[in-house]
Amino acid sequence: MLAALTKTLNDLQLAEDCLQDAVEVALRKWTDQDIPSSPSAWLITTAKRKAIDRIRRDANFASKEKQISHLLEMTSTSEQEPDLDAIPDKRLELLFTCCHPSLAEKTKVALTLNTVGGLNVDEIAHAFIEKKSTMAQRLARAKKKIKLAGIPYEIPALDLLPERLRDVLSVIYLIFNEGYSSSSGETLTNVDLSTEAIRVARILEQLLPDETEVSGLLALMLLHDSRRYARLNNDGQMIALEDQNRQKWDKGKFREGKALLTNTLKKQKIGPYQLQASISALHNESPSWEKTDWAQISALYQLLFQLQPSPVVRLNQAMAVSYAESIEPAMDILDEIAEHKNIQKYQPYYVARADLARRAGDVKRAKVYLNQAIELTNNEIEKEFLIKKMS
Amino acid sequence: MQYLLLIYADENAAPQPGTPEFGPFMQGYQEFTTHLQEKNAFVSGDELQPVATASTVTMENGKMEVTDGPFAETKEQLGGYYLVEAENLDMALEYASMIPSAAHGRVEVRPVVKY
Numbered sequence: 001m002l003a004a005l006t007k008t009l010n011d012l013q014l015a016e017d018c019l020q021d022a023v024e025v026a027l028r029k030w031t032d033q034d035i036p037s038s039p040s041a042w043l044i045t046t047a048k049r050k051a052i053d054r055i056r057r058d059a060n061f062a063s064k065e066k067q068i069s070h071l072l073e074m075t076s077t078s079e080q081e082p083d084l085d086a087i088p089d090k091r092l093e094l095l096f097t098c099c100h101p102s103l104a105e106k107t108k109v110a111l112t113l114n115t116v117g118g119l120n121v122d123e124i125a126h127a128f129i130e131k132k133s134t135m136a137q138r139l140a141r142a143k144k145k146i147k148l149a150g151i152p153y154e155i156p157a158l159d160l161l162p163e164r165l166r167d168v169l170s171v172i173y174l175i176f177n178e179g180y181s182s183s184s185g186e187t188l189t190n191v192d193l194s195t196e197a198i199r200v201a202r203i204l205e206q207l208l209p210d211e212t213e214v215s216g217l218l219a220l221m222l223l224h225d226s227r228r229y230a231r232l233n234n235d236g237q238m239i240a241l242e243d244q245n246r247q248k249w250d251k252g253k254f255r256e257g258k259a260l261l262t263n264t265l266k267k268q269k270i271g272p273y274q275l276q277a278s279i280s281a282l283h284n285e286s287p288s289w290e291k292t293d294w295a296q297i298s299a300l301y302q303l304l305f306q307l308q309p310s311p312v313v314r315l316n317q318a319m320a321v322s323y324a325e326s327i328e329p330a331m332d333i334l335d336e337i338a339e340h341k342n343i344q345k346y347q348p349y350y351v352a353r354a355d356l357a358r359r360a361g362d363v364k365r366a367k368v369y370l371n372q373a374i375e376l377t378n379n380e381i382e383k384e385f386l387i388k389k390m391s
Numbered sequence: 392m393q394y395l396l397l398i399y400a401d402e403n404a405a406p407q408p409g410t411p412e413f414g415p416f417m418q419g420y421q422e423f424t425t426h427l428q429e430k431n432a433f434v435s436g437d438e439l440q441p442v443a444t445a446s447t448v449t450m451e452n453g454k455m456e457v458t459d460g461p462f463a464e465t466k467e468q469l470g471g472y473y474l475v476e477a478e479n480l481d482m483a484l485e486y487a488s489m490i491p492s493a494a495h496g497r498v499e500v501r502p503v504v505k506y
Binding site: 151 | 394478480481483502
């Protein structure tokens with residue numbers, strides 16, 4: 001509803017305020033006997049009337065005349081309550097607005113959670129360990145920028161679409177990962193960002209069923225999420241994939257993710273999220289760590305590296321190679337990326353180094369690397385996990 | 392909406408007169424201006440003299456104070472601008488990306504306040 005109103009009014013803040021007004025009216029007016037046949041349509045119509053009132057009260061009356069007559073026309077022609085299907089779905093437009101490249105990363109995340117995800121300011125502030133006032137200010141500033149800078153409420157033109165869709169997907173994945181690893185907190189927050197990210201991805205998947213990377217991302221998140229309850233022990237300590245109780249993996253989520261992935265791969269428009277989902281699915285399908293199809297995982301990382309030449313991908317590939325082949329070629333890969341500036345402060349790199357050193361029998365070096373990894377971790381759960389590994 | 396496209400670049404990084412790159416570079420500007428005019432998007436636009444010619448004025452106790460040079464010494468200098476009419480930010484960003492100096496400098500896009 002918010003998305004539809006925003007599109008009509010071309011003003012996110014105004015749309016939110018008017019919808020709020022309409023809800024207040026509804027709370028007063030609606031009684032058990034007197035609920036309109038289509039509550040959503042009623043709310044939209046009422047919100048539009050409230051918008052006219054608000055714009056009229058606005059000092060710049062003259063300059064808003066056009067907007068008012070446009071609205072008047074819309075409300076008078078729909079005096080009868082329109083049915084719900086007639087309200088156009090504008091969530092996609094809103095999602096593109098929230099993830100516009102002219103907004104800062106954290107702002108995109110907060111806006112998406114607030115307008116498309118439906119979390120309130122309190123919940124978002126809590127999830128990001130920020131004061132409520134700071135988060136409220138961030139959101140207000142963003143909405144103001146959207147309005148003043150003329151960030152459109154539109155699905156981007158065809159030539160911009162692939163790039164903008166990548167932006168949207170990366171924001172959703174960022175939200176998921178923030179919830180999954182909760183990198184900045186001592187314990188997991190009560191607002192479940194991972195579930196929220198999956199919810200937004202489901203909406204996007206419904207709206208863009210032919211975009212294979214959208215389905216790929218949704219599948220990837222479902223597959224990751226299927227392992228969430230096996231990731232922590234009763235004391236809240238992290239358990240490595242290697243040591244997880246595979247019986248605890250959520251079979252429902254796995255089945256849904258896998259089915260989605262299989263259907264998507266058939267369309268033969270491969271992309272990074274689909275490849276990562278394929279890797280994740282191979283882990284799910286293996287009865288144990290030792291029986292994992294490391295050769296295929298290594299090959300998938302090779303493909304992924306061609307699409308996404310990042311040292312992090314090579315790092316993951318190295319670990320797969322260490323199981324599929326042996327330790328030496330894996331170490332060669334790590335040597336090859338060692339000089340990369342993004343890798344030198346990347347904690348998993350040192351964990352990987354330590355693991356390979358230990359498996360090669362060099363306990364002393366393994367400890368040196370583990371110490372470096374511990375220094376780079378600010379999440380208490382992960383720190384405990386690494387310290388335990390030391391002994 | 393109107394947007395001001397502020398063109399910032401290192402003056403020494405731009406193609407210099409007398410080099411083979413200079414001709415195509417200037418022609419790029421001409422083509423861009425024509426493109427804006429054809430789209431009815433051109434309001435105004437100018438190249439500025441080098442930053443060495445800049446003076447900065449402020450009023451101190453009712454008295455004019457003038458200093459030599461730009462407001463802020465930066466690696467990249469304001470070298471020119473376009474004022475364009477665009478439907479929304481995406482359109483304005485697209486225009487900004489077409490400015491030849493965007494290849495070696497940066498273009499700041501600012502919406503203009505309308506009263």
